[in-house]
Amino acid sequence: MKVTVNKTKVIEMKHVELTYETDSRQVYALQNINLEIEEGSFVCVLGPSGCGKTSLLRIIAGFQQPTSGDVLLDGKSMSPKPDRHRGVVFQQHTLYPWLNIKENVEFGLKMRKVSAEERNQTVKHYLDMVGLSQFSQSAPYELSGGMKQRASIARVLANDPRIVLMDEPFGALDAITKEQMQENVRKIWKETHKTFFFITHDVEEALLLGTHIVVMSARPGRIIKEMHSPIPYEIEEGQSRKYRSSETFIDLREEIINLITH
Amino acid sequence: MKVTVNKTKVIEMKHVELTYETDSRQVYALQNINLEIEEGSFVCVLGPSGCGKTSLLRIIAGFQQPTSGDVLLDGKSMSPKPDRHRGVVFQQHTLYPWLNIKENVEFGLKMRKVSAEERNQTVKHYLDMVGLSQFSQSAPYELSGGMKQRASIARVLANDPRIVLMDEPFGALDAITKEQMQENVRKIWKETHKTFFFITHDVEEALLLGTHIVVMSARPGRIIKEMHSPIPYEIEEGQSRKYRSSETFIDLREEIINLITH
Amino acid sequence: MEKEVKKSLSSVRKRGIVSKEIYITFISAVFFLLLWFTITKLKIVPEVFFPSPERTWVTFVDLLQSGYKGNSLFYHLADSLLRMFIAFFLALLTAVPLGLLSGYSSKIRAAFDPLIEFYRPLPPLSYYTLLVLWFGIGNESKIALLYLAAFAPMYIAAMSGVKGVYEDRIHSAESLGANKWQVFRYIIFPSCLPEIFTGMRTAMGFTYTTLVAAEMVAAISGIGWMVLDASKFLRSDVMFVGVIVMGVTGILLDRLLRGIESKVIPWKGKG
Amino acid sequence: MEKEVKKSLSSVRKRGIVSKEIYITFISAVFFLLLWFTITKLKIVPEVFFPSPERTWVTFVDLLQSGYKGNSLFYHLADSLLRMFIAFFLALLTAVPLGLLSGYSSKIRAAFDPLIEFYRPLPPLSYYTLLVLWFGIGNESKIALLYLAAFAPMYIAAMSGVKGVYEDRIHSAESLGANKWQVFRYIIFPSCLPEIFTGMRTAMGFTYTTLVAAEMVAAISGIGWMVLDASKFLRSDVMFVGVIVMGVTGILLDRLLRGIESKVIPWKGKG
Amino acid sequence: GSSSSTKQSNSSPGTGDQPTEIRIGYQVIPNAELLAKAIGIYEKKFEGVKVNWRQFDSARDVNTAITSGSIDFGLIGSSSVATGVAQNLPYQVIWLHDVIGDNEALVVKKGSGINTFSDVVGKKIAVPFGSTTHYSFLSALKLNGIDQSKVTLLDMQPQDMLAAWKQGQIDGGYVWYPILGKMIDDGGKVLLTSRDLSKKGIVTADVCVASKSFIQKYPAMVTKYIEALDEAVKFYRSNKGEAVKAMAKELNVSESDAGLFMDQLIWLDASEQAGSNHLGTTNNKGAFAQALKDTGEFMVTQKSIPSAPALDVYQQAIQSQFVSKVKESKSGK
Ligand SMILES: Nc1ncnc2c1ncn2[C@@H]1O[C@H](COP(=O)(O)OP(=O)(O)OP(=O)(O)O)[C@@H](O)[C@H]1O
Ligand SMILES: Nc1ncnc2c1ncn2[C@@H]1O[C@H](COP(=O)(O)OP(=O)(O)OP(=O)(O)O)[C@@H](O)[C@H]1O
Numbered sequence A, B: 001m002k003v004t005v006n007k008t009k010v011i012e013m014k015h016v017e018l019t020y021e022t023d024s025r026q027v028y029a030l031q032n033i034n035l036e037i038e039e040g041s042f043v044c045v046l047g048p049s050g051c052g053k054t055s056l057l058r059i060i061a062g063f064q065q066p067t068s069g070d071v072l073l074d075g076k077s078m079s080p081k082p083d084r085h086r087g088v089v090f091q092q093h094t095l096y097p098w099l100n101i102k103e104n105v106e107f108g109l110k111m112r113k114v115s116a117e118e119r120n121q122t123v124k125h126y127l128d129m130v131g132l133s134q135f136s137q138s139a140p141y142e143l144s145g146g147m148k149q150r151a152s153i154a155r156v157l158a159n160d161p162r163i164v165l166m167d168e169p170f171g172a173l174d175a176i177t178k179e180q181m182q183e184n185v186r187k188i189w190k191e192t193h194k195t196f197f198f199i200t201h202d203v204e205e206a207l208l209l210g211t212h213i214v215v216m217s218a219r220p221g222r223i224i225k226e227m228h229s230p231i232p233y234e235i236e237e238g239q240s241r242k243y244r245s246s247e248t249f250i251d252l253r254e255e256i257i258n259l260i261t262h
Numbered sequence C, D: 001m002e003k004e005v006k007k008s009l010s011s012v013r014k015r016g017i018v019s020k021e022i023y024i025t026f027i028s029a030v031f032f033l034l035l036w037f038t039i040t041k042l043k044i045v046p047e048v049f050f051p052s053p054e055r056t057w058v059t060f061v062d063l064l065q066s067g068y069k070g071n072s073l074f075y076h077l078a079d080s081l082l083r084m085f086i087a088f089f090l091a092l093l094t095a096v097p098l099g100l101l102s103g104y105s106s107k108i109r110a111a112f113d114p115l116i117e118f119y120r121p122l123p124p125l126s127y128y129t130l131l132v133l134w135f136g137i138g139n140e141s142k143i144a145l146l147y148l149a150a151f152a153p154m155y156i157a158a159m160s161g162v163k164g165v166y167e168d169r170i171h172s173a174e175s176l177g178a179n180k181w182q183v184f185r186y187i188i189f190p191s192c193l194p195e196i197f198t199g200m201r202t203a204m205g206f207t208y209t210t211l212v213a214a215e216m217v218a219a220i221s222g223i224g225w226m227v228l229d230a231s232k233f234l235r236s237d238v239m240f241v242g243v244i245v246m247g248v249t250g251i252l253l254d255r256l257l258r259g260i261e262s263k264v265i266p267w268k269g270k271g
Numbered sequence E: 001g002s003s004s005s006t007k008q009s010n011s012s013p014g015t016g017d018q019p020t021e022i023r024i025g026y027q028v029i030p031n032a033e034l035l036a037k038a039i040g041i042y043e044k045k046f047e048g049v050k051v052n053w054r055q056f057d058s059a060r061d062v063n064t065a066i067t068s069g070s071i072d073f074g075l076i077g078s079s080s081v082a083t084g085v086a087q088n089l090p091y092q093v094i095w096l097h098d099v100i101g102d103n104e105a106l107v108v109k110k111g112s113g114i115n116t117f118s119d120v121v122g123k124k125i126a127v128p129f130g131s132t133t134h135y136s137f138l139s140a141l142k143l144n145g146i147d148q149s150k151v152t153l154l155d156m157q158p159q160d161m162l163a164a165w166k167q168g169q170i171d172g173g174y175v176w177y178p179i180l181g182k183m184i185d186d187g188g189k190v191l192l193t194s195r196d197l198s199k200k201g202i203v204t205a206d207v208c209v210a211s212k213s214f215i216q217k218y219p220a221m222v223t224k225y226i227e228a229l230d231e232a233v234k235f236y237r238s239n240k241g242e243a244v245k246a247m248a249k250e251l252n253v254s255e256s257d258a259g260l261f262m263d264q265l266i267w268l269d270a271s272e273q274a275g276s277n278h279l280g281t282t283n284n285k286g287a288f289a290q291a292l293k294d295t296g297e298f299m300v301t302q303k304s305i306p307s308a309p310a311l312d313v314y315q316q317a318i319q320s321q322f323v324s325k326v327k328e329s330k331s332g333k
């Protein structure tokens, strides 16, 4: 079942601990996290609400310092500053209200001084992909919840980061749109060999996308199981549905659901 | 298949149309919506992202005026002002950052000058229900995404509105928590005979909760199908899982999925 | 409620709610005019200090026709407005960036903030003489004084705006590859626009109130000087004309700023 | 960056980043002191207007020991602060509610806003006479003038804050059964606190700059009067002491407000 | 304070013809009134009546304070009195605190090329508009037949004038002490003093005005008040050393400075004031009324006030019976 590909490690976390200190209380959020993420892998993180998934993502993104432990990026101690190589789709949208959707999506490109022409092309491609071409001139607050989420995804993908960190990106999408988005993301992953770190609550989604599935326990968040799955490598474009009934899929699904419910 | 219970209509929408006018464009959001919601029913709304579900909810809540058409509440033309009888769980959390979780949840009760003792009791009950008792003293921004969502739900339920409007309330929850929350909501619905208007992307969720399922088309949002289902009446407490394999469930699910995907 | 009114302004116009507000404003203006009439008619306040509306009107017409001490009323006003505008724009161009930087970087704040906090509460009188020493008695020293008046409110507003910027907005920009400067330019700055506009409005009023002090030295023109000069000769009718001109232009300038604000930040309140 | 500094303040303290900032402030203070020394040593500015630091220090010590014209330095300061505080609190209690109401209801705004917009740009001089006529030459008229100075910034800040309140926040409160008043009290008011604090800080500085004008009429105490009186007799050393006392107390008051702000709105920037 | 409660009644009601307090609006000018304050003459004179001293800085504020009934006596420059009387303010002149002498003068810069008064043509001269020096300077121009438009006249407060002077932005200024002293120390040359002008009939003075209603209600108090001032003048003349010492304290300057400042003013006792050159007597009004009238007329030509009243209005605004009474009682003894 376990698929080990001999690739370089992009991110290594060693004995990472995180405690939030607030006025009213201390929250022990992450306990002894040891995680190795291989270059080009698609990590899916599952875990109960409030277990520390977002916190983990924020540490990798460079938004948050762990209380103790080491985080290595390409084997080197990670600078605690976000950069464009780690693109983040936030759990709650952070589109900029003073920019329209097109401008939001091209934001990263503009920061890198990509030419207007190339920008237009890239933006068009990703807006088409997430189905928002019609809304390129709209303000973010004129979009529905799911549309905002899709715009955020386009913004990050258009910026072509090496590592893509996504926090429940498809949570507000209907089944069809979700499936399309999954296809898109899988395609990008396959074509570009980016590394993905993807938080989801949907076990099937995790199985359809994740080559490396991380299951976390309730607070304080610990990693209770890691699995490596070959399924995403196998899925052909537009054919994901039929894999749902494959044996590996059903077995893994059962295993994870058992893990989670017990 | 169709279950008709002869009950009074709480909400009637007749030829409701909605067009958003913005500087950059016009968005035709809702087209000829005719909907009757019966007292004590559990309406679940399904539809593609951006089809107008939230807009529909906002009209019922009194946040938004339709461009044309009539909305009746208890047979009378509805005052276009929100009130406590229509409680709303928003798609994006609107917890008040200056109040802690307990204070957020008791907000409605306090507005009605419910005694501190009763308030404490109610708040405790609902915080227990959503699993946040430990966090009653925390600030909203100290909570995870799913925890915020649960706090918002507790806030509305604690206020005991006659109609509960929920916009993808369980979108950021893991499977287990989601199931618990569904149980809770179904229980409240059964015990109190409240009317629910519930937006979701999860077809199974709609079937496990909805007695009246509304399927909408892509923009401009129209109602393409309404179904009445007996399942939620039948589900016994804590037993929802076994209904997933019931014949009615599978048939209805197929029907809806077919509707949506074609 | 305001929010609703804003949301569907076009439909509201048709229904005449806006004209209802104009109506209220009108009533309130008439009320104060009547109050003014009554006070002067009943001679509650001596006429030397509180001229009647008629008297003020006559003086106004006279000033329009023959000016005040050699310059037309319009000239006085234009002269003051010019000084104010120069000062205001210089302050805008310096105070806002510095305020934003001070909010953004605790080091820059540590260097500049104490200085600004120090000069801020000082009465213009206490440093005007120094300004005269440095800038002479021409327009420069007057503009410098007005500049200092306009600076502080905008600086504070900008700085405090930065503290209110939603953290994840900054994080997201950094993750998209924005460097410190770009975060500042493209995220912090627009996020703070609502507060900056408030600061601009406050600064505009403040500059206006400082006008008299600024035109105290070696001026023979300017609406502020006119008011000051008239006050020395107990010409309260002239003072009142000057004050009304200042008040009305003040309202107009404020409306202008508000208009620009709603054009520039249509997203205010829509998070 | 500031945000990070705030976020984990306790850990930061240990690592000594805060003391780094104090260090910068210290350097900048020393720099200005040196500048002052140099200017006076090189006699770039005539000593009558710009006393040397030593001279100012000697005067300060002297004023501490023997006071200025019959009252101790502390008495002068206390007298001014008392007037300011009364005015400031009266303004806080009236301007903030009225500003919030004006932002909330377009009708209330229509009634009051033009009046406030009108008086706002007026120079104190133009209405101080009327205040003296109504309130006499005692403390009342001084407090009234300071009150008017403090009113406008807080009013504008509160009003503009309301416009920035996220619409769905109001909707959610209404759905929870809050009536208009409750929405105002429990949602609008706390949402506007960040802007209100900015307004308070601006108002505090503004009140201070108006102090000299307020203490111009028939005062024989107050730090503003002291500065004014000293300026008449070219006692620039006394002026400098007064100005430094005003500047330093101004900084302290501002720090106090900032401290209260961070206690009252720990959620600022956390949306 | 008591001001707001006694707003319109000009003084606190007292028993009979004695108020409970008298309120004096003074300015810091080294004249008889300040001396009387320094050595406590009033407090002795008005036993049982509270003496409330209020310091003022400008004629404008004194005008307001008297009109609003906040003070009973006030000190104003003669040019402001001319305006006030023209505007029918509710006060009357009862005493001349001092006639302005050497303490106000026109100083010019050394290199300015001004040697005689007529050289001011084409130069920049600063005066505080509305003040006595403003009037003095303009009168001097008229006296010398120089058209006002040939001089660049700048409106400046004294301390700003000094700054502009140091920067070489003005050629001269008509101003008072201590700024005048600084300009002289800085090499300035005195071209003309108000004492010179007073000899030519252009009299400027610091004037004591009292509110009309107070004069009507408590004439005896006004007399006492003038007595006190008269005593102060006499004290100054007979006990100069002590007077200077007391004044130095009040002014917060050295004794030598205090002495200098006091000498620059022309002090007049009651009998001198009752002379025809000044206030005169009730039946024989002195020249001061004409001086006020001249000032008023002058202001009209400056368009500062719309019109000046006739001479008899100014004459009526001078209540010289008090100085006469004091003079008589003194000479009677
Ligand atoms: N800023 C903060 N301050 C204090 N506590 C926090 C903060 N952010 C998160 N926490 C706490 O840390 C724990 C983990 O939060 P986190 O957001 O990482 O959970 P999560 O796994 O993403 O949950 P969800 O699926 O609900 O989004 C929670 O108990 C939460 O209350
Ligand atoms: N304030 C607004 N101004 C302009 N257009 C709007 C506004 N709100 C929504 N819309 C538009 O109306 C349409 C319907 O939006 P709505 O939020 O109702 O969709 P939804 O069904 O809730 O979608 P989702 O499932 O993604 O939340 C969308 O096309 C959206 O762009």
Ligand SMILES: [Mg+2]
Pocket (backbone or CB within 6 Å): A053, A054, A055, A091, A167, B144, B145, B146
């Ligand atoms: Mg999360």
Ligand SMILES: [Mg+2]
Pocket (backbone or CB within 6 Å): A144, A145, A146, B053, B054, B055, B091, B167
């Ligand atoms: Mg929606």
